[in-house]
Amino acid sequence: FAGLFAIYFSMRADANAWGSEWFPEGAIQLVPGGMNMATLSLSVITMAWAVRSVSNNDRIHTYLALGLTALLGIAVINQTVFYLNDIGLPIDYSKSSTLLFTIVGAHMVMIAIGVIWNLLLLVRAFGGQDTQRHQDLVSALSFYWYAGVAVYSIIWIGIYIAK
DSSP: OHHHHHHHHHHHHHHHHTTOOSSOTTSSOHHHHHHHHHHHHHHHHHHHHHHHHHHTTOHHHHHHHHHHHHHHHHHHHHHHHHHHHHSOOOTTSOHHHHHHHHHHHHHHHHHHHHHHHHHHHHHHHHTTOOSTTSOHHHHHHHHHHHHHHHHHHHHIIIIIITO
């Protein structure tokens, strides 16, 4: 993601320096990106809840936390797909729209992998394999999930807000 962000911010700075339009007026709306940020912020809390529940051998709360985190991840994917269909910019409109679709699409794949991983851990938890002694996979998922939220924070501030 660092390379994609570097290319995006460099090309946007060049476009602004030359006085050209980066995105058409009104093409990028703030509300869908803000809702995704709020949803991912809630998922950080539920992921921390899952890690804490596993470390306390609290299976019921582990089920709830992992399931809710997966549900929030699916909600983010749903909102992103809706927004990309609603945005009104074809992918080949300009370099900016191509970069937008590439960065947001790559992040959507990252979240989808996190959701699949989360669901697999939920199945393991149902089988009794995620316990206080075997919590490494849940901790690893939490680091991955937090990284996905951090990447989206850069997308939200750098692309949706700063445009």
